[in-house]
Amino acid sequence: MKVVTGVVGNDVHVVANRLIDISLRERGFEVFNLGVNTYLEEFLDAVVETDADVLLISSLNGEAEGWCRDLAILKSRYDFGDVVFAIGGNLGVGEMNPETLVPKYRGYGFDLVFHQIDLNVGLDRLEEHLKERGK
Amino acid sequence: MKVVTGVVGNDVHVVANRLIDISLRERGFEVFNLGVNTYLEEFLDAVVETDADVLLISSLNGEAEGWCRDLAILKSRYDFGDVVFAIGGNLGVGEMNPETLVPKYRGYGFDLVFHQIDLNVGLDRLEEHLKERGK
């Protein structure tokens, strides 16, 4: 299964990104890691180019909202079929209530939203989700 | 002016008592310090014996209530005229709300109640009170 991953926007927090890369590979995924400082369009292009099954975006520095609110519009331009859109990390500025954050990001077009959730917990849930979808 | 002082009940916290002794003397009072571990009856006896103007009780270990609730009864047995009854220190077990503690101790017969109030602040207020009473 192919995963495109990276850190969105003007965000340089690379540590989790390195660990995600390693963990995805260990779980048997084929990984295309765009690294930090990646814009939404670049992610979507990469999904198309690599014919990926999953787009897994990280955001740590609190800017995700500004960068991701346009996802729905961008998604409507291409046909992504059943690509799974996931986002995780630190998804707000300041201390946020996950109960309002999660629905917001779902509204933007993400299937899975992991606010301040451990990497491995998140990846376990991703794998379950893929199984449920019959992938 | 004469002051009887000490620490009431099974209470051995002596540090404040030593400092109160020194401070009262510096302020020109004649001090009769009964020390720690003094019972209410002993205080009252000392007030009578020394013809004191002020009885200044400390309590730190949280037991004051158990020892002082009988003050009103004991007071009624003697005629203390205008002796000022003051109590200070740590007047409850656990964290207490001064707004319920102070009226309670007033009800027991204390004119001045200093819960967790600095020594010198308390003694300043005592002196004001004495002035107001025209002493």
Next chain:
Amino acid sequence: MSLLQREREIIVHNEFTDRFDFDEVREFVAGASKNLFISHRFKTTDKMQVQPRGGFPTYDKVFKLYEEFKSAGVDILPLTIDSNTRLNDYATAKKMLALSEENDVDMLNGYPLINHGYRTTRKMITHFDTPVSLRHGTPDARLLVEIALASGIFEIEGGPITYLLPYSKNFPLDKAFLYWKYVERVCALYSELNEPINRESFGPLSATMQPPVIVLVIQLIEMLLSLEEGVKSFSVSFSQTGSMLQDIVSANVLKRLARKYADRFGHKDADIHLVYHQWMGAFPYDKSFSDALITTSTVIAAMVGADKIITKTRNEAFGIPTKEANALAVASVQYTLGMLQGLPDVGDEAEEENLANMVDEIMEAVFNDPADTLWRKVYNAIKKGHIEIPFSPHIINANEVITVRDPDGNIRLYDRGKLPISDRSFAFEKSKIRLREGERVVDKIIRDIGIML
């Protein structure tokens, strides 16, 4: 029947105690879970043991407190006794316990163990299967200790000096020595049945401007008095002085001299442990400052290499802490100990030498007293003012020693009173002191007491 056993029967036979069954208790101790013995814990782990303080009047509240502590990761549970029981005033304790149970307000500042009795209390102790330490402050702890051991409490804090001079106004000193001799012997007896009962001395004393020399002398003496009666596991202790270096120096000297004196008196087989008390003096009213103080104490405890740390809480200045506040401190101390790494090995030769010299000087003066037994020599030393505790409420205490802090926060002897220390040692102490131009010593002392505020 031995004389001791006769005395024990008299002690446990009283209006506040249900029939005391010596045989059953012996059997219980012999078969008790190793997990109840801190002496066993010390043997099997290197991790600093974390122990809070705490006790409430009712059984239920103590039970809930223990649950809270366990989920915070406690190592050693405490049982703090109320102050009426400490003064053997079981009648008042009983009255206040009844009031507490009826009205759901705490009318006592600890657990009245005698009134609850060992049968009830043991249920709780064995349920938690964790070492419990008895914290009291009782000069005559004979009954208390019998009930505690019968309950499964296998660490007993205190001693004839440390639980007397800071905790009592006029309890007779010689009686205290004899009563504690009883305690030591009972502890020694039970120690033969299973793992040793641990005895711990109370180094903080009056927790106010205590000079290390006095703390150390008293620790060593109580240790010797205990080992002399057959106790095999003993903890010496002291509390944060306010100077990191002075804590380190105290610990280094105390560890070394404890071993030296134990060996010298033929107790090579005794295990000796070091306990560090977080700041025991006046706490700030700002709770986040108290948190900072607690963490700082923890760091220092790790630096001095303590075997056990006794924690305070963010509520210290306000009153007996809630179980939540108390457990919070335990969790936070465990966190700090877990993440602290790379501690340097620190010492100070000149300071350690002078402290050790002063301690040795006083110890020799005690040993040179012509009395026949160690406790009588010590008794005389206290009466002569060779040993005294600043800010003791006790009438026999000499009250001549005056201490102040030097510019680094170290507590120094300003007036040595009648302490039999040499001019040379005293000169070293004096040389460190600096008073501000025109400052009165009493004002300096008030400031020095309040350094954590």
Next chain:
Amino acid sequence: MSLLQREREIIVHNEFTDRFDFDEVREFVAGASKNLFISHRFKTTDKMQVQPRGGFPTYDKVFKLYEEFKSAGVDILPLTIDSNTRLNDYATAKKMLALSEENDVDMLNGYPLINHGYRTTRKMITHFDTPVSLRHGTPDARLLVEIALASGIFEIEGGPITYLLPYSKNFPLDKAFLYWKYVERVCALYSELNEPINRESFGPLSATMQPPVIVLVIQLIEMLLSLEEGVKSFSVSFSQTGSMLQDIVSANVLKRLARKYADRFGHKDADIHLVYHQWMGAFPYDKSFSDALITTSTVIAAMVGADKIITKTRNEAFGIPTKEANALAVASVQYTLGMLQGLPDVGDEAEEENLANMVDEIMEAVFNDPADTLWRKVYNAIKKGHIEIPFSPHIINANEVITVRDPDGNIRLYDRGKLPISDRSFAFEKSKIRLREGERVVDKIIRDIGIML
């Protein structure tokens, strides 16, 4: 008109900046209150300066933040810049600022200084009359620094390496050196008018498993690059490693070598200060654990003898802290510093020697590069992998060095990559490492990153 001045005029002339009045700014700096200069503060006090981090999108929120800090007893105020501005994306910053102002939600993680401009910002800075430190992370900080200095911000953090390798993915390295040369020269110019402008390097780097040798080398290089341009007051810095001893060793060596290299290059008149960053890696989600971590950092800062400490908050793991949480940390750190006394003087000869040797080895390799200027030598060193930063997101970073913790928590070189350190020095490092039977290095690294969790 000098070349520099011509460049400055181009820089400040842009669509986001109102007319920049050089003469007025010169005059302002020349007459500015001494209280705005941290360099002056360093000269006049021995107290460790406490500085939080913090910045909000709007003027009002920063103003309130400063009020909160002042009442918590702050020594140095921070101004943290948002990450769009850091990447010179002023258009996005402008958009997000507008959104933040309209909707009263923070859409930026810092203060977009360019968009606010110096006339507005200066009002705030002079109002508080307290030194302000500019925290950004910008490779091309030319405009930002012009606006900052014009606003009365007289400490500029960063440098061509420390604000590039940890903060950027592909910003060209040589440009960064040249842009920072500009910054240094502007700082040097203003330094002649009043008290010196202080420059500070950013020692935490990527805040993840950074070996002291790399941190120190980069600190020394950025110091030399700055002094070379005429800066007279410079702060080297590093962040808590996770091992108390390694922090102490780092500080001792850094202080010594900074003076040594500054003197060697003829900068005997430069003042050099040491800044300690509280733990910069991943924070626990339990806020009381964060408090404990913050206090522990503070104790270590005092032990290493830092001139300034930069604080974290109990909210670190969650997101940008509220002003209240931020001020709480300041107050608590001040409390801890105020009560900490009797700090021992600690060191470790063998560790210090090995660290100093490694640093000297890399420094010599850099100096031996045939390029004509220091910055080009350094540039080549980075390209060759003679200098690299673990966990840098930058594409030019060699990414060959691997570090793990030894059993005492010290960060050690497991793979030295292309660092030009001798076999002997490297053997010392390697000899400290212990891996568990069969443990994979990557799992060890994950554990080692998360030691504070």
